[in-house]
Amino acid sequence: MKWVLLAEDSDEKALHIIEVLSDNGVSIDFVRRSKDIRSAHMLLEKYDFALVILDMTFQVSGRAHASTEALAGLRILQHMAAAWNKTPVVITTQHEQFSDDNVMVQSLDELRNLCLQAFPENFCGAIHVRLGEDKWKSELDRLVKEYI
Numbered sequence: 112m113k114w115v116l117l118a119e120d121s122d123e124k125a126l127h128i129i130e131v132l133s134d135n136g137v138s139i140d141f142v143r144r145s146k147d148i149r150s151a152h153m154l155l156e157k158y159d160f161a162l163v164i165l166d167m168t169f170q171v172s173g174r175a176h177a178s179t180e181a182l183a184g185l186r187i188l189q190h191m192a193a194a195w196n197k198t199p200v201v202i203t204t205q206h207e208q209f210s211d212d213n214v215m216v217q218s219l220d221e222l223r224n225l226c227l228q229a230f231p232e233n234f235c236g237a238i239h240v241r242l243g244e245d246k247w248k249s250e251l252d253r254l255v256k257e258y259i
Contacts, residue, residue: 112141113161113259116154118187119203120146120169124240128164128203131248135255148180151187160198162258163191163233164251167204167222182214188230199258202226202237203251 115137119125125144132142143158145151147169155163167184180186184202191198207219216222219239226234235258238250 114158115142116160116163117142118145118151119166131251135259148183148186152190163198163200165200165202167202168206191233192230197232199235200233201235201254203240205240
C-alpha cells in the first residue's frame with residue numbers, strides 16, 4: 112500500500128479528505144497526518160510517500176501557543192525541494208488570498224502559478240475547499256486517482 116501525508120490542521124477538513132482517500136482505496140492506516148510544519152518535515156524524512164495533500168495555512172509547530180502562517184505550505188514545499196523529494200503535492204485550501212511578511216498572493220490562480228514555477232517537480236494542483244460543497248471532493252478524487 113502507498114503512504115499519503117496529510118498536512119492539515121483542521122480536524123473537520125481532514126476528515127473530509129480522509130473520506131476521499133478511503134473512497135479511493137487508501138486505508139486510514141496508510142495516512143500519516145501532520146498538524147504543523149515541524150511534524151510534516153519529520154514525517155517526510157521517515158516515510159516514502161506516494162502523495163502529499165497539503166494545506167497552505169497552518170501552524171508552524173505543535174506547541175500550545177504556536178503561530179499560524181498564511182503560506183506555511185510553501186515552507187514544506189521548499190523543504191521537499193531542498194531534499195530532492197519529488198513526491199507529488201496537491202494543495203487543499205479554504206483560502207483564496209494569502210500573505211505573510213515576504214509574499215502576497217492575491218488568488219488561488221496566482222498560488223498555482225507560483226507553485227508551478229517554484230516547485231515543478233512536486234506541484235500537481237491546488238483545490239479550493241468549501242466544506243459545504245462537493246465539487247472540491249471531485250477534484251481531489253481525480254488527482255488522488257492520478258497519483259495513487
